[in-house]
Amino acid sequence: MKLGKYSFGTGDRFAHQGEAQLRAIMKANETGLDINPVWNKSNREHIYVHTHPSSLRREANAAVAALGFKGKYFVDADHINLNTVEPFVETADFFTLDVAAFIGKPSGEADVAAFVASCKKYLGELKIPGIEKPIHVTEALLEEVAGKFLAAVQHAAEIYAHLVAKKGKGNFITEVSMDEVDSPQTPVDMLFILKMIADKGIPAQTIAPKFTGRFNKGIDYRGDVQQFAREFEDDVLVIDFAVKEFGLPENLKLSVHSGSDKFSIYPIMGDIVKKHGKGLHVKTAGTTWLEEIIGLAKAGGEGLALAKDVYADSYGKKDELCAPYLDVIDIDGSKLPSVEEVRGWSSERFVNALRHIPSHPEYNPNFRQLVHVAYKVAADMGERYISMLEKYSDVIAQCVEENIYERHLKRLFRL
Numbered sequence: 001m002k003l004g005k006y007s008f009g010t011g012d013r014f015a016h017q018g019e020a021q022l023r024a025i026m027k028a029n030e031t032g033l034d035i036n037p038v039w040n041k042s043n044r045e046h047i048y049v050h051t052h053p054s055s056l057r058r059e060a061n062a063a064v065a066a067l068g069f070k071g072k073y074f075v076d077a078d079h080i081n082l083n084t085v086e087p088f089v090e091t092a093d094f095f096t097l098d099v100a101a102f103i104g105k106p107s108g109e110a111d112v113a114a115f116v117a118s119c120k121k122y123l124g125e126l127k128i129p130g131i132e133k134p135i136h137v138t139e140a141l142l143e144e145v146a147g148k149f150l151a152a153v154q155h156a157a158e159i160y161a162h163l164v165a166k167k168g169k170g171n172f173i174t175e176v177s178m179d180e181v182d183s184p185q186t187p188v189d190m191l192f193i194l195k196m197i198a199d200k201g202i203p204a205q206t207i208a209p210k211f212t213g214r215f216n217k218g219i220d221y222r223g224d225v226q227q228f229a230r231e232f233e234d235d236v237l238v239i240d241f242a243v244k245e246f247g248l249p250e251n252l253k254l255s256v257h258s259g260s261d262k263f264s265i266y267p268i269m270g271d272i273v274k275k276h277g278k279g280l281h282v283k284t285a286g287t288t289w290l291e292e293i294i295g296l297a298k299a300g301g302e303g304l305a306l307a308k309d310v311y312a313d314s315y316g317k318k319d320e321l322c323a324p325y326l327d328v329i330d331i332d333g334s335k336l337p338s339v340e341e342v343r344g345w346s347s348e349r350f351v352n353a354l355r356h357i358p359s360h361p362e363y364n365p366n367f368r369q370l371v372h373v374a375y376k377v378a379a380d381m382g383e384r385y386i387s388m389l390e391k392y393s394d395v396i397a398q399c400v401e402e403n404i405y406e407r408h409l410k411r412l413f414r415l
Contacts, residue, residue, distance in 0.1 A: 006033060007074070008404075009076060009078075009281065011286065012039060012289075013041065013286070014049060014385070016390075016393070022037055025404070036071060037069075038094055039060045040094075041078055042078040045078075048379050052087065057092070075093060076096055077096065080095060081097070081159060095172055097159045097175065099156045100177065100210075103148055112146045115150060119192070124136075128237055128241045129237065145189055153197055153202075156197070157201070179211075180257075184211055190209055191242060194248060198247055206254070207255060211228060211231060211256075216258065216330050217260075218372040219356065220356075225268065263358070263407065266411040287403060290354065296388055297347050299347075306384065306385065308350070310374055311370075312342070314374035317374075331370055335366045337364070356403075
């Protein structure tokens, strides 16, 4: 099973927007692209929304059938580990092996020594084609990298072996994810992480590192854009070298997590992969949920009332809702509107505050981030929320399709 050159993780927490998401990707593909849609949903999201992983497969299959989509598509068991993988095994065909929690965990001295010994040929000045400055490789550097990442890759190997036993070799896409940590991985780290992955026999088709800068949920990239560009291009070149040197899959590519709404770096990423003829996977999740709330607010009436109730409840539960996402949100509580203020907003005012148009004077990234993590509030509303999704499905679908195509894919691929 092979992932295409370009792939886009859509996410869909309440499994109602599959067709709208797919329409956006099909629209982009009409320009000559071949983007594989990947519906992704994590174990945590299934728990919060009270769904089973099989529901995502049903949504994907139904959307593909309804729109007559003929390309490849996948269903991603997002951010799974050995403790959470089992419910996804039957219906997923893309597995994001999240090993960030194992970064920095100790490995046996013999394992570290064996890895360092396997890298003897790279000691000294290692030149990566396309990267101007050679990497100065020492045993101390190799020991440091192994000390940080060897245990994480070993855990990835254990998950992969479990999946092979359950699904058979070659019957799923493997991604290795190391993004949800405090410190970014450098291109040097990436090089030797990829060697570890190859040594363990993991046929990774995408790898999701932690990049420099802030990849907060649902808002734009925060950081030095030029530094990101240099780092991203070096990672692309390192992957190209690693594929040839270590025998990894030819289609191995970078995966950008918390990738929704990173408007300032989309053109950079798109230009770099096009320059080098490489692929890219961008994973989004909560941006579709936000468009549901935007659509409800835009619809007015009961929809707007529900959107305001979601905010009111999330405002009161801010600490609880934010706790699982502290690495990927940055909310200034002093800049959140009060519940009373939001109760008085018109549809237009609510939409303007939430919709991700950074130049709009009423846009509020703090408000947006809090609503982003508030999907559990909507889930706890049960039938009330679902019935509103169905009642206002047309306006919500328009918002979802426009968001993915106009604000994401057009920027990423300069359409």
